[in-house]
Amino acid sequence: MSLRKISPKRPVREYEHIEPTVRVESAAQPTMTSTEIKQEFIRQAKEVWRGSDKLIDQITVDVVIYDRRTRMGVVMSGRPKAINDILLRVPSHVRIEVDRKTLSMPKETIVGCIKHETIHLGYPRHDEDFRRVAAQHNIPISVNQMEGKGFRVQTKLGSRKYETVSTHETLDEAKAAGHKLAEELRKDGRPWRLRIYY
Ligand SMILES: [Zn+2]
Numbered sequence: 649m650s651l652r653k654i655s656p657k658r659p660v661r662e663y664e665h666i667e668p669t670v671r672v673e674s675a676a677q678p679t680m681t682s683t684e685i686k687q688e689f690i691r692q693a694k695e696v697w698r699g700s701d702k703l704i705d706q707i708t709v710d711v712v713i714y715d716r717r718t719r720m721g722v723v724m725s726g727r728p729k730a731i732n733d734i735l736l737r738v739p740s741h742v743r744i745e746v747d748r749k750t751l752s753m754p755k756e757t758i759v760g761c762i763k764h765e766t767i768h769l770g771y772p773r774h775d776e777d778f779r780r781v782a783a784q785h786n787i788p789i790s791v792n793q794m795e796g797k798g799f800r801v802q803t804k805l806g807s808r809k810y811e812t813v814s815t816h817e818t819l820d821e822a823k824a825a826g827h828k829l830a831e832e833l834r835k836d837g838r839p840w841r842l843r844i845y846y
Pocket residue numbers: 649665764765768774789
């Protein structure tokens with residue numbers, strides 16, 4: 649999951665948030681429509697950011713359905729700002745990008761994704777603040793986490809593919825395991841890469 653600034657030179661800054669790439673095998677009927685997703689986003693945003701209804705009502709929200717391997721993301725105009733759990737500034741426009749296959753996932757999963765995206769209204773990155781708000785509201789940091797796949801410590805040795813070494817329930821646990829493993833790999837001397845995947 650990463651957050652990318654689309655163009656630093658534009659007068660309005662935009663951020664794109666991309667969820668992990670996961671394939672969904674489904675051609676079923678959509679569980680939620682674009683309009684429902686938009687309404688749910690506004691409703692959930694007001695749940696997460698209590699007392700910020702007026703600010704949230706100023707946001708123009710639209711939903712774009714695309715065919716990609718990323719499930720859901722938000723592109724925001726302007727840089728949002730929050731302190732603790734209070735929104736100070738919101739983007740004037742939020743575009744929710746939804747992969748077509750996501751629409752056929754169970755409603756609970758889609759709503760989980762929507763809740764996650766609402767935190768980005770205040771915290772564009774998955775930093776400590778983001779994770780604190782997520783934990784408070786029991787909101788998953790990723791779809792994988794929602795599906796119980798946890799946080800995976802993965803290593804890539806030489807030219808081989810990334811392989812999962814261990815799976816953890818929290819990001820902090822995964823990080824701790826990752827650091828420990830990195831120490832061992834350093835001693836080993838062979839080329840390696842390590843990542844935490846979620
Ligand atoms: Zn995110």
